[in-house]
Amino acid sequence: MSKKFLYPIFPKDCKSLLSKYLTKEIFEHLKDLKTTNNFTLNMAIASGVDNLDSGIGVYAGDVESYSIFGKLFDPIIQEYHSFSKNDKHKTNLNSDDLKAANPDPLGKYILSTRIRVGRNFANMPLGPAISKEQRDGVEKRASEALNSLDGNLKGTYYPISGMNEEISKKLIADHFLFKAGDRFLESAGLNRDWPSGRGIFHNDEKTFLVWVNEEDQLRIISMQSGGDIKEVFERLTKAISKIEEKIDFSYNDHLGYITSCPTNLGTAMRASVHIKLPNLALDMKRFEEITDKYYLQIRGIHGEHSQSEDGIYDISNKRRLGVTEVQCVQDMYDGVVELIKIEKELEKKL
Incomplete structure (x- = not known):
């Protein structure tokens, strides 16, 4: 006999948005609903119930999850993205609109630049709800398009x-190689049938990379050494448009590009540089004032929660939904220009 699906009790110190917004009333309203791909509330919240240190705690199994379980997803999206259920997302991948001459032509500060987007196939369940046959089909179509x-x-x-x-x-x-997902993705059902259906594509120059069937069905990445942010963006947009000639992506006017994790909705973009700022690093308050002004996030070079090494930081856009791709990259570029300017001023005082 299957275990009864009961309202989860979260400890008082749980800070996930799931624990904040999953009231008993909403739970009762949603607990017996399912999408056309048989994705349920139980599946949507499994990661946040298993992992009480989740920041968000919910994953979508398909585009329908965002409407069927909207009473839960809408307030989470509102808090994370400051984006209401009536707002519309706009996309702009025209690299001509990006004003971004290389801010560090001598390569003194910026070590590398990387811009990635997540994409999922239209009319296909997302990773948490996909079957093995469907996932293998995604890999076949993706590898043919990439090759x-x-x-x-x-x-x-x-x-x-x-x-x-x-x-x-x-x-x-x-x-370039990715591994099976962490415990958060494991609980969300994203590691099922590992490693079947997963793979990596990269170009001969090693400046363009695609992960197939990781957290999203495609994670498309453009990267190179140095600070030519515009060149990295141009390569990315060219690749997206070439892949779109073969594959339709899941997109709607409200949420933009559809992803399994609500934090990636909209542009599904992360534009970042690894940048050396040893002097500014001594004044984190000032550092954070600049990054907050340009909607940027500071991380250590080994990703979220990691420490900086030798004053090198990973700086990336924070906004994704309700802003265009060009705006995301422009935010990052403008912030980086300001960071380099302040770092140079601090050098002169030494």
């Missing part, structure tokens, strides 16, 4: 399943 790319995007697709040790070592050395 057809030419010019400076031309490269090779490597399935993780059955990968030999030599290729695996090469991809690990390049920091």
